[in-house]
Structure formats: C-alpha cells, structure tokens
Amino acid sequence: MRLIDDVSLDALEGSRPADSLTVWAWRGDSLVVPEPLEVIDWSFEDQAGDSVKVGQRISVTVADPDGSLGAWRLDDPLSVAGARLQIIYRVGGAGAVNYGTFRVTGNEPDEVTESRVIDEYGYVEPDGLLEPHKRRVYMTRSVVKLEAVDLTVEPDRDRFEAPQSPGLGATVLGEVRRLLSRYFPVVVDPGVGDVAVSRQLVFDRERLEAVQDLLGRVSARYRMGGDGELHVYPRAAVPVWRVGPNEGLVRVQRKQSFDGLYNRWVVEGKEDGSGNPVRAAVSIDAGPLKYGGPHGRVPSFYSSEMITSTAAAVLYAIDLRDQFLASLALELNVECVPRPELQAGDRIEVGCPFEGRVVWIPGEITSIKRAGSTVPKGTSLTVVCAYGDVTAALDTTDWAQHLTGQLPPLTWDRMPATWGTIPAVIWDSL
Known part of the structure; x- marks a missing residue:
C-alpha cells in the first residue's frame, strides 16, 4: 500500500x-x-x-x-x-x-x-x-x-554475465539487497523473516528471477514503492482496506469455471527392482468434488523416473492433491471508487451481498486497472479469495443462527466444508 x-x-x-x-x-x-x-x-x-x-x-x-x-x-x-x-x-x-x-x-x-x-x-x-x-x-x-x-525492468534487463553464488554467512535479505543495490534502495516491510542461504546456491543468468527465488524461501514478494524504493512484503498480510456496499463499492462480480477442477491424481514412476510398474492414485472422497460424484471423474496425471516405489508414488499423489485443495480460490472482479494508495499484493476485505446480508471475504489484490483523463474513471480490482475463506464467510452467519435457535441444530452431515476453521468458542457451544 x-x-x-x-x-x-x-x-x-x-x-x-x-x-x-x-x-x-x-x-x-x-x-x-x-x-x-x-x-x-x-x-x-x-x-x-x-x-x-x-x-x-x-x-x-x-x-x-x-x-x-x-x-x-x-x-x-x-x-x-x-x-x-x-x-x-x-x-x-x-x-x-x-x-x-x-x-x-x-x-x-x-x-x-x-x-x-x-x-x-x-x-x-x-x-x-x-x-x-x-x-x-x-x-x-x-x-x-x-x-x-x-523500475524493476532495470535489474531484469541487467542479467548476470557469469554465474554467481552467495558469500559466507549470506542470508536471503542480504542477498536481495546485494543483487539490487545499484538500482534502488530495498525496504523490508514488517512480517518478513530472514534465513541463511547456502554457498552452494548458484545464480545463473536472470537477476530478477534470482531475487524472486530467494524471497520465495521466506514467503515474500517484491514490488516498487512510490518513492523509487523496492519493498519486500509478506505474502500473508493483514487486510489494509475493506470495500463493500455503502463503503466505496460500485460493483462486484464473480465467475466459476470447471476447467482444471481435478478430483483424482495418478502418479507413475520407474519400474521397481522386480520389474513391476510403479503407480498410485489418490482421489477426493467427499464433498462437491468427490471422485465419481456429481462432478464426475477428472483425473490428473504425473510421471517421473525419480519415483521408484509405490510408497513414494502414493506420497507424491497425496501431495499433489493437497496442493490442489490449498490452491482452490474464487476470483472477484471489483469496481470501486478511485483509491490511488492501493497496490497489487495488498490484502483487502470485500463485502458481498449474500442471502439478504453482506458477507466480508478476505483476499489478495492480484491486478489493478485505473484510467482517467481530466477525471479518474474509477478503480478495477481482481481479488483472489481462498476457497476456505469464501465458504467460512458464507457459513459464519449460519453458525450464529444455529446457536441461537433460529435454524435447526447442526449435524455432522450438514457441517460446512471448512469445519476446521470454526472458532473454538462456537465449537464449545455446539
């Protein structure tokens, strides 16, 4: 911001x-x-x-x-x-x-x-x-x-003429400052940690890709600030603004697409020592994406000669499934009043009308578009909201209504998909 x-x-x-x-x-x-x-x-x-x-x-x-x-x-x-x-x-x-x-x-x-x-x-x-x-x-x-x-275009164009490696005692943030010092000052925002990096690490050609890879080790990203400085900011940050009905919101839209919604992961590897093929499959067994349920059967395939046992194939398939579930998100297209201080990478809360009320959904701004002539024409945001945050926001009021007797008691088959995110105080009251 x-x-x-x-x-x-x-x-x-x-x-x-x-x-x-x-x-x-x-x-x-x-x-x-x-x-x-x-x-x-x-x-x-x-x-x-x-x-x-x-x-x-x-x-x-x-x-x-x-x-x-x-x-x-x-x-x-x-x-x-x-x-x-x-x-x-x-x-x-x-x-x-x-x-x-x-x-x-x-x-x-x-x-x-x-x-x-x-x-x-x-x-x-x-x-x-x-x-x-x-x-x-x-x-x-x-x-x-x-x-x-x-100005990140400057280090992006200035590629390494020869491979480089970190020096003795180097850290992620120290290396980022070293690689970018000739272009602009580097400011580290609150919430970003630092870790040591190995001297065996090699930066091959692309300077900015090296910075990006380093920051990935501390769950951070970079962006330019307003005074010519580069900011290193945490990926998981607290919301800096909220926009909703009567609070700067002009319109909010969303869209679903079933492209890429897999529910089974098939992993194949190299033949084991007995000549048997290495293969494993892991599915989503419950919920709206259940394999063989209304969503159908949508497998995703992966193969690697580095996988040499069925146990390793199973673990990798589980990892692919869990990565997919963690990446599920809903994209909101938000039009709001001009807000010049917002930047891509900021987290905000979006107030969305839902069943006669407003629910507040946290998300990350991944894109901002602004335009103007003599008068600004508003601000358009693309906000990506984690699926768990969306379902938690939609279900929160229902939990309160169940607790106050306005709706029938919750049963296990009616629990929301994000039951693990229900506050402890609500669990204690069930």
Whole structure:
C-alpha cells in the first residue's frame, strides 16, 4: 500500500474536486522538460504474482504543441534510451500520492502538420508557386503516447554475465539487497523473516528471477514503492482496506469455471527392482468434488523416473492433491471508487451481498486497472479469495443462527466444508 496522508484519505471517502495526474520527465538526474507534461489521457495496470513479468505499467498520452516530445533520435528528451516519468496522483482538494518512477519503453507521436503563407520581404521561393515576398511555413501539432514500466525492468534487463553464488554467512535479505543495490534502495516491510542461504546456491543468468527465488524461501514478494524504493512484503498480510456496499463499492462480480477442477491424481514412476510398474492414485472422497460424484471423474496425471516405489508414488499423489485443495480460490472482479494508495499484493476485505446480508471475504489484490483523463474513471480490482475463506464467510452467519435457535441444530452431515476453521468458542457451544 502506498503512503497517503490522513487528509487525502478523508477526501477519498467523500465529494471533492477532480483528481489529476502530474507527470515529470527525467533523464538521469535532470529534468528534460522544465514543466510537468500536459496529460490528456492515462491508464495504469498493476499486477502481483510469482512471475518477473508482473509489476506496474502506465500509458500516458500527453500534449505536444510544438512537436518536440515525439522522439526521432535516441537522445531526444522522451526517447526510450533512458527517459523516466515521475508519476504523482493528486487527490482533489487534498494531498498527493506518489505512484513512482517509470522507465519509458515506448514513444508514439500522433502528428498533424498544417501550413500557412506569411509575408517576408525579400524572400523568393525557389521554383515555387508563391509570389515574391511570400513564404510558406509548416507547423506540427501532436500528442504523444508514452508507455512506461516500473523500475524493476532495470535489474531484469541487467542479467548476470557469469554465474554467481552467495558469500559466507549470506542470508536471503542480504542477498536481495546485494543483487539490487545499484538500482534502488530495498525496504523490508514488517512480517518478513530472514534465513541463511547456502554457498552452494548458484545464480545463473536472470537477476530478477534470482531475487524472486530467494524471497520465495521466506514467503515474500517484491514490488516498487512510490518513492523509487523496492519493498519486500509478506505474502500473508493483514487486510489494509475493506470495500463493500455503502463503503466505496460500485460493483462486484464473480465467475466459476470447471476447467482444471481435478478430483483424482495418478502418479507413475520407474519400474521397481522386480520389474513391476510403479503407480498410485489418490482421489477426493467427499464433498462437491468427490471422485465419481456429481462432478464426475477428472483425473490428473504425473510421471517421473525419480519415483521408484509405490510408497513414494502414493506420497507424491497425496501431495499433489493437497496442493490442489490449498490452491482452490474464487476470483472477484471489483469496481470501486478511485483509491490511488492501493497496490497489487495488498490484502483487502470485500463485502458481498449474500442471502439478504453482506458477507466480508478476505483476499489478495492480484491486478489493478485505473484510467482517467481530466477525471479518474474509477478503480478495477481482481481479488483472489481462498476457497476456505469464501465458504467460512458464507457459513459464519449460519453458525450464529444455529446457536441461537433460529435454524435447526447442526449435524455432522450438514457441517460446512471448512469445519476446521470454526472458532473454538462456537465449537464449545455446539
């Protein structure tokens, strides 16, 4: 979550003058244009996940009255050979939120050229149709579309020229700082631990993939902050905001798809010492995905010569099943009022109408899309909610109604699938 002052937070909750975007253009440590660029239109996308291709992207269309911003040469002010954009979101009637600094990756001018004839005493147009003392001058008006990405693109492009390994006593966070120190400061958010790393570890070619793999060892990810710093943040964090009916929510949608909903895992390995084939299968035996139940029979297959016994095949099949169940999630598409401080990777709570009430479901923002011209057009979020959190949220009120006698007592065949998450105080009352 980006830093934001209390006055701006209060302004975001109510009516206010139009928000705006301020964009400064830099090359190295110098401004290449003395005034902020005149923004005509913009769109912004922020993604979180376990790929180096995620991150923040922005597209800005700016006015170019004299045609000087559309790049011809690589040393032109806004060329792709080093120009950067400093993006500031200004909350109408309040303060500002630093979006961050972005590397220009594309410069696309849309030019309109006009001409007119002026008087110029003594000028004669060579082989021209104009009478003496007349000159035709040309004027170019244009807008320029700039594409830019956050500064993690710099270490991503700077790959290792030779393999590297950690030094003596190296730790995950120490190595992350070492690998990224030349690009930006690294800030470790609360909740991120640190562990030692082996000197046998080898970083082969990709610098940013090495950082990602290191952070995976401490259940953390990275993202750029608003002041040009890289933040290391924990994957399992507390919600930083809630959005729901009468609390900033415009619309929430969801969609189910049965693609990838397996209920049996078949693992095959190399023949054992007796020449018998190594094979094991593990199924989901209860619930809505029960193998052979209404969902049908949907096996997933895996084979490896590294598996040399039936016992190992069984354990691996169980592991695949458990990984699948842990990964089950519901994706919510949330449209809300403009919230410039939110970032992909933040956890929030979404209030969803359900059976005449509002249930609050926690989830992680995996994608943010924003757009605007002179007025912001709102914020679109993709929020991934763990299936267990969804069912727990939907069933919580039912537990309370059962306990107060409003509904019949719970029986074992009617317990929710997430019975293990029921608070102890509720269990004690059953």
